[in-house]
Amino acid sequence: MEQSAILQMQGVNKTFDKVVALSNVDFELKSNEILGLLGGNGAGKTTLMNALFGLYKMDSGKIILKGQPVTITSPRDALSKGIGMVHQHFLQINNYTVLENIVLGSKVSHPFSANYKTEEVVIQKLCKQFGLDIDLSSRIETLPMGTRQKVEILKALYRGVDILILDEPTTNLIPQEVDALFQTLKIMVKEGLSIVFITHKLREVLTICDRISVLREGKNVVSLSRKDASDDMLVRAMVGEGMDLNKSVIFSEDKSRSGKTDQKPTLKLNGVNKISAEKTQELTDVTFTVNAGEIFGVAGVAGNGQRELAEVVMGIQPVSSGTVHLEEQDITVVDTKNRIANGFVYIPEDRLSDGFLNKVSVAHNLILGYHHLEPYSKKGIINWKNVKSSSMKMISEYSIKTTGPDEVGGNLSGGNIQRVMIARAFSQPSKLMIAHNPTRGLDIPSMDFVYKKMFESSATGMASLVISEDLDELLLICDRIAVMYRGKIVGILPREKFEKYEIGRLMSGYEQSSEETGKRA
Amino acid sequence: MTQIKKIFPYFIAVVAAFIAAGIFIAALKFNPFKAYETILTTSFRTPNGFIQTLVKWVPLTLVSLAFTVPLSSGKFNIGAEGQMLVGAIGAAAVGITCANLPAVLLVPMIILAGILAGAFWGLISAWLLYQFNINEILTTVLLNFISFALIDYVATGPWRDPAAGHPTTIAIGENGFLPMLVNQPPLTIGVILAAIAAILVYFYTDKTTSGYELVVTGANPRASKVHGINIRQMFLFSMIIGAGLAGLAGAIEVSGTQHRLIEGLHSNFPTLGLIIGLIARGKNQAVPFVAFFIAVLEVGASAMQRTLLIPVQVVLIMEALILIFILLSDLIRRRQK
Numbered sequence: 079m080e081q082s083a084i085l086q087m088q089g090v091n092k093t094f095d096k097v098v099a100l101s102n103v104d105f106e107l108k109s110n111e112i113l114g115l116l117g118g119n120g121a122g123k124t125t126l127m128n129a130l131f132g133l134y135k136m137d138s139g140k141i142i143l144k145g146q147p148v149t150i151t152s153p154r155d156a157l158s159k160g161i162g163m164v165h166q167h168f169l170q171i172n173n174y175t176v177l178e179n180i181v182l183g184s185k186v187s188h189p190f191s192a193n194y195k196t197e198e199v200v201i202q203k204l205c206k207q208f209g210l211d212i213d214l215s216s217r218i219e220t221l222p223m224g225t226r227q228k229v230e231i232l233k234a235l236y237r238g239v240d241i242l243i244l245d246e247p248t249t250n251l252i253p254q255e256v257d258a259l260f261q262t263l264k265i266m267v268k269e270g271l272s273i274v275f276i277t278h279k280l281r282e283v284l285t286i287c288d289r290i291s292v293l294r295e296g297k298n299v300v301s302l303s304r305k306d307a308s309d310d311m312l313v314r315a316m317v318g319e320g321m322d323l324n325k326s327v328i329f330s331e332d333k334s335r336s337g338k339t340d341q342k343p344t345l346k347l348n349g350v351n352k353i354s355a356e357k358t359q360e361l362t363d364v365t366f367t368v369n370a371g372e373i374f375g376v377a378g379v380a381g382n383g384q385r386e387l388a389e390v391v392m393g394i395q396p397v398s399s400g401t402v403h404l405e406e407q408d409i410t411v412v413d414t415k416n417r418i419a420n421g422f423v424y425i426p427e428d429r430l431s432d433g434f435l436n437k438v439s440v441a442h443n444l445i446l447g448y449h450h451l452e453p454y455s456k457k458g459i460i461n462w463k464n465v466k467s468s469s470m471k472m473i474s475e476y477s478i479k480t481t482g483p484d485e486v487g488g489n490l491s492g493g494n495i496q497r498v499m500i501a502r503a504f505s506q507p508s509k510l511m512i513a514h515n516p517t518r519g520l521d522i523p524s525m526d527f528v529y530k531k532m533f534e535s536s537a538t539g540m541a542s543l544v545i546s547e548d549l550d551e552l553l554l555i556c557d558r559i560a561v562m563y564r565g566k567i568v569g570i571l572p573r574e575k576f577e578k579y580e581i582g583r584l585m586s587g588y589e590q591s592s593e594e595t596g597k598r599a
Numbered sequence: 600m601t602q603i604k605k606i607f608p609y610f611i612a613v614v615a616a617f618i619a620a621g622i623f624i625a626a627l628k629f630n631p632f633k634a635y636e637t638i639l640t641t642s643f644r645t646p647n648g649f650i651q652t653l654v655k656w657v658p659l660t661l662v663s664l665a666f667t668v669p670l671s672s673g674k675f676n677i678g679a680e681g682q683m684l685v686g687a688i689g690a691a692a693v694g695i696t697c698a699n700l701p702a703v704l705l706v707p708m709i710i711l712a713g714i715l716a717g718a719f720w721g722l723i724s725a726w727l728l729y730q731f732n733i734n735e736i737l738t739t740v741l742l743n744f745i746s747f748a749l750i751d752y753v754a755t756g757p758w759r760d761p762a763a764g765h766p767t768t769i770a771i772g773e774n775g776f777l778p779m780l781v782n783q784p785p786l787t788i789g790v791i792l793a794a795i796a797a798i799l800v801y802f803y804t805d806k807t808t809s810g811y812e813l814v815v816t817g818a819n820p821r822a823s824k825v826h827g828i829n830i831r832q833m834f835l836f837s838m839i840i841g842a843g844l845a846g847l848a849g850a851i852e853v854s855g856t857q858h859r860l861i862e863g864l865h866s867n868f869p870t871l872g873l874i875i876g877l878i879a880r881g882k883n884q885a886v887p888f889v890a891f892f893i894a895v896l897e898v899g900a901s902a903m904q905r906t907l908l909i910p911v912q913v914v915l916i917m918e919a920l921i922l923i924f925i926l927l928s929d930l931i932r933r934r935q936k
Contacts, residue, residue, distance in 0.1 A: 394825055415827030424825065432825045435818040446815060447826035455808045462806075 083142075084109040084272050085130075085161075085241055090139030092125055092296075097491065099125045100296045103139075107241065112263055112273045114283030117293040118316055118521035120493050123276045126293070127243045131163040132156045162234030163243040168226055172219040176212055177201065180233050197236075204235050209265050222586060223379055224255030231262070242266070243274040248282060250380060250547065252582035260286045278522075279550065280312055292316055317522045327529040328522065328554065342370045343405070344541035345391065345510050350400035352386055352565075360386040361565045364400070368510070368541045373532060375556035376545040379585055383565035384545045385427055388514050391543065392424050393417045404510070418447050421509030425499050425516045427545070433499045434487060441469040441483035443498050448506055468505070476501040477524070492519045504531050511535065514545045529555050549581060563587040608932065612924035619924075620917040629909045637906060638899030638914065648898060650784045654856070655894040656887075657793040658683070661848035662872030663879070663886045664800055665841040669735075670881040671804055672830075672837040673817040678724060678739025679845040680869035681746035682717040686846025688753050689716025690853040691768055691860035695758055698772025705775040709854045710792070710847065717846015718839050720746065725838035729831050735838065754862050766862040777855035787855040796844060797887045803840075804883050813837055845869075867915075871897075874922050893918060 087105040091098075100122045107113050115123045128134045130141065132150040141148050143159060150156050156163070170179050177194055180201055187196040198214060205212060210228045218226060227247060234242055244263075248256045263273055263286060275287055283290050284304065291301040292315040299315045313329055323329045345368040352361035361383050368374040378384055389395040391402065393414040402410045404420060412420070424447075426432035435443050445454045445465055453464040469483035478497045480490060490498065496519045503511060511532075517525040532542055532555060546552050552559050553576050560570045561584035569584045571577075621631035642652040665679040676682075690713035697705060724738035754766035777787035804810040816823045816833040824830050852864050875893055879885035900914035 389825075392825070413827070413829075414825070415829070418827045426822075426825055431819075431821050433822055435815055435822060437818040438814060442811070442815060442818070445811075446822070447828075449811050450808045455811075458808050459806055460808055460811055 082109060083107065084144055086140075086142040087126070087130060088140045088142070090126060090129060091137045092122075092129060092134060092139075093137060098296055100129070100136075103293065103296065103298055105130075105291065105298075106301070107272055107274060108289070109272050110267055110270065111288040112267055112275055112286055114287030114290040115274055115276045115293065116278070116280070116283050116290055116312065116316060118278055118523075118525075119519050120295070120491075120521050121278075121293040121316075122296040123293055124245055125296075127163065127245065127274060127276060130156070131161060131243060157234075157237050157239065160238065160240045161243070162237060162239035162241070164227065164230045164234065164245065164247060166246045166249055168230050170218050170226060170229065173217060175215050175217055176221075176229050176232075177214040179218055179229060180214075180236050184237060201232065201236055204232060207269060208232075208235065208262060210262060222255075223250040224252070224258065227251070227255075227259065228262070235266075240270065241272050241274070243276065245276045246278070247275070248277065248279065252379065252585045253549070253578045254582050254586070256282075278316075280309065280316070283312070284309070294318055321523045321526070326526045327533065328526050343367045343403075344370045344372075345543065346401075346403040347391070348401045348403070350390060350402065351398045352383075352390055352395065353398045359565060361390065361397075364565075364567055366560055366567060366570060368543055370509075370539045370541050371536050372557045373536055373542040373544060373555055375552035375559040376543065376562055377549055377552050377559050377581055377585060378547075378562035380547050382562045384514065384562055386565070387562070388424070388427070388512050388543075388545055391512050392422060421507070423503045423506065423508040423511045425503050425511070425513040427514035427518075429492075429495055429499055429518075434495050436486075436488035438487060439484050440473070440478070440480050440487055440490070440498065441465050443487050444469045444472055444483070444502050444505070446502065448502075451506070472501040472505060476527075493521065493524070496520055497524065500528055500531070504535065508535075508540055511540060511542045512545070513542065515547060516544065517548075517551065525551075549578065549585075553578065553581075561585055608928035609925060612928050613921055615924045616917055616920035619920050620913060623916060624909065624913060627909070627913075629907060634903055634907060634909050634913070637903040638896060641899040641902040642895045647784045648902070650781065650786045652891070652894045652898045653786060653790050655897050656891050657789045657851055657855075658848040658866075658868045659871055659875060659890040659894055659897075660793050660797055660887050661844050661851070662868050663875040663890055664797065664883060665845035665848070666872050666876035667879065667881050667883050667886055668800060668804070668841040668844065669834075669837040670876065671817045671883065672813045672833045673820060674728070674834050674838055675736045676721065676724075676739050676838055676841045677736055677873070678721065678742050678842070679848075679872050680865055681739070681743040682720045682842040682845035683849040683852075683865050683869060684746040684750050685720040686713040686717030686849030687853045687860055687864060688750060688849075689713050689846065690850035691753070691758070691771060694771025694775040694854060695769065698775065700772070700774060702774040702776075702778075705772060706777060706854065709771070709775045710850050713850020713853070714843045714846045717849060718843035720846070721838050721842020725835045725842075728838070729835045735834075750860065750862055754860055758860075760859065768860040770859045771854060775854050776858055777851065787851075789851040789855040792847065792851060794887075796847060797883075800840075800844075801884050809836075871918070874918055878922055878925055880925075 083106050085107040090100050090103045092100040103122065103126055105126060117123045125134065129136045130150065132152045132155050141150060148159060150159065177198055181194055181197045186194060201214060210232055212225060212228055212232065218229065247259060251259065267273060277283060284307065287304055289301065289303050290307055290312065292299040292312065294316060313323065347364050347366055350361055350364040354360050364387065376384060376387065386395065390397055393412060397410060401408055409417065435446065449455055449460065453461060455461060466483050473480060473483065476497045478501065479494050500516065517528050520528065536542055544552065544556060558570055558572050559576065559581060560567050561581055563585060564587065571581065617635065624631040624634050641648045643649060662679040662683060665682060666676055669676040690709045693712040694709050697708060720742060724735050724742060727733040727738050728735045751766055754768050758768040760767045760769045777789055780786045780788050780790065804814060812828045813833050816828060816830045820830045853860060857864055871893055875886060875889045879889045896914050896918060900911045903909050904911045
């Protein structure tokens with residue numbers, strides 16, 4: 079049965095300041111389907127949908143909605159035409175209730191009071207219809223990510239959309255929540271909605287989508303129905319011809335890591351507590367060891383103390399109690415500069431605030447933290463000739479798109495800024511790498527490159543502490559995974575015991591008490 | 600090509616400022632073309648004009664650097680005025696009390712005293728920032744007021760020159776006068792000292808690791824801290840260097856130009872220093888050149904007042920307009936992106 083197209087976009091072009099984001103892209107969504115919009119970072123998926131939702135103005139291109147050509151100038155406009163979008167970052171007011179968040183900005187029956195009785199009834203009905211189990215009176219800040227996402231979906235449904243765009247909806251969800259989301263999507267399609275599901279995860283589109291469109295570097299690559307799709311061809315469509323899949327980490331058949339850790343501890347945290355200036359307990363009794371050559375992952379929903387952990391290990395923030403050891407040597411009070419000198423390397427999570435210098439050159443950026451070492455400098459004098467030549471090497475090895483070492487950092491795109499940070503981190507021989515979301519914003523070949531680099535370094539004995547919100551990434555590269563929940567390590571699993579749902583359970587803090595007793599026993 | 604592209608907006612801004620100020624001069628019923636001819640050629644027509652320009656260039660360069668060096672680390676030193684005055688007090692104090700020492704000793708001592716006194720004045724703000732995180736803009740401005748009282752006290756106190764009608768001290772020892780580079784018209788080695796200072800600043804910020812740390816701290820203090828740079832130390836350090844440069848300006852005024860401490864010897868240099876620093880967009884290496892340009896305008900302005908009776912303030916208006924147009928060109932460029 080061939081369904082009719084509810085929405086079409088034709089010949090869409092969009093450039094940002096000389097960078098071509100979309101070039102002559104066509105897009106078609108049929109009614110009552112889940113369309114997977116697949117592609118790596120920077121492929122243009124989100125840009126295309128933002129253009130549809132009225133957030134960006136297209137340079138050229140047409141939108142045909144239910145057979146009629148339309149122009150969409152703003153999100154409000156899009157909503158009124160029945161198009162809703164759930165972004166990666168939710169736009170919610172934390173100390174409002176679910177109900178208040180949903181009705182906010184819409185027409186209400188009693189505009190001068192906080193009486194939302196009528197609206198509540200409508201929303202309750204929607205909840206039942208779509209199987210969304212939410213307590214409308216709870217405040218947003220008390221809810222887990224999966225529920226907050228349901229609120230966002232409900233917001234769109236309440237505004238009567240029949241086309242819903244979901245931008246990387248599984249990013250912050252634990253595996254159990256992902257399953258629940260997929261259930262909801264199926265119900266929604268049954269109830270007459272059409273859904274665009276933006277993702278870079280192959281497995282997700284193969285699980286849930288009816289049809290799949292692949293974008294790469296702002297161009298259409300292929301559109302096909304799921305039953306015609308295979309892993310191999312989608313992978314090839316996403317990464318292009320240039321990448322050797324047999325040698326890749328992400329797509330190789332052999333998922334086992336050699337894991338030749340020699341049990342020589344590089345980093346040891348013992349009973350580390352961290353209490354912030356506002357007296358909140360950020361880390362509680364964190365104890366673990368990372369051995370030489372080991373890749374040790376830290377999983378957890380964002381904001382459960384991962385950042386604090388990274389900064390305590392780097393010496394950026396002091397511990398409140400407990401000890402940090404580097405190869406049996408107590409370094410609890412050693413400052414960041416000396417930790418770097420002792421072989422610590424850091425890829426911070428927030429690259430713009432913690433890792434990158436917008437106002438100075440790419441070369442300045444590439445030597446940050448190592449500027450006092452040879453060959454960059456000698457006796458306090460910087461050798462710019464060496465800096466430039468090393469920078470050129472890094473720029474070509476890490477395929478950083480820039481006009482050269484002298485270009486101002488601020489001109490670089492997000493993915494290229496990440497490449498600068500990766501290049502800098504691997505430019506020095508090191509004992510311990512602390513990498514927080516190291517592949518955020520990178521396309522697939524670049525991600526693969528980073529993993530390969532990590533494996534190379536770990537083969538020479540470098541210990542890695544990889545903190546990531548992307549559980550698939552951790553499952554792929556780590557020897558052991560620790561799970562953080564509310565500043566505590568609630569479990570550490572070796573590679574042979576990696577199990578997605580078990581880790582998901584730990585991440586959400588379920589049965590945390592029994593887990594603790596189990597550990598103690 | 601790219602260099603020309605970079606300088607082009609500045610050129611446009613300067614031309615636009617001249618046009619705008621020209622309209623203003625015409626409105627005052629003067630001939631703008633004659634005015635501009637005087638302003639732009641005085642410095643280059645006679646040796647006297649050129650030397651006058653260099654004499655102005657010395658303090659202008661130094662007080663501008665006093666602003667831009669701390670700015671490199673992201674801190675605003677608005678206190679060059681006070682630091683210059685306290686530097687002058689330090690220089691005068693040594694010059695008067697040690698008046699009989701030979702010149703080989705006395706001149707370096709006076710210069711050093713000026714630098715140290717200025718640096719000390721900056722250290723107060725820097726230390727408050729380092730220790731208690733007190734905003735440096737506030738403390739440097741407030742310390743200016745204290746320095747006015749201080750110079751009043753010194754110039755009307757024990758070293759007062761009873762013959763003078765204005766708060767002034769007696770002259771420093773003749774051995775403490777800066778040696779002459781050119782005798783007639785007079786030009787001291789102050790110009791060499793300022794040039795050396797500018798070159799040292801350039802070398803420091805561009806070629807040394809410590810200077811690198813200063814620059815990256817200014818670019819992103821948080822990222823610098825994360826990568827092991829002691830940013831509070833860099834704040835402290837840059838403030839002290841800046842203040843020392845202002846102190847040097849004060850010392851050169853005392854031992855090179857006035858030969859005594861006079862209330863108001865800072866003239867309008869510190870204000871112009873801010874303007875120069877901003878026109879140079881905080882770039883230390885651009886400061887000497889912008890300072891020279893402003894010195895040309897200043898010297899030309901007094902000539903214009905003498906010969907054409909056009910008020911000297913017109914030039915101040917023009918300088919402000921140049922700054923405004925340069926800031927505007929920034930805005931336009933950002934919009935175009």
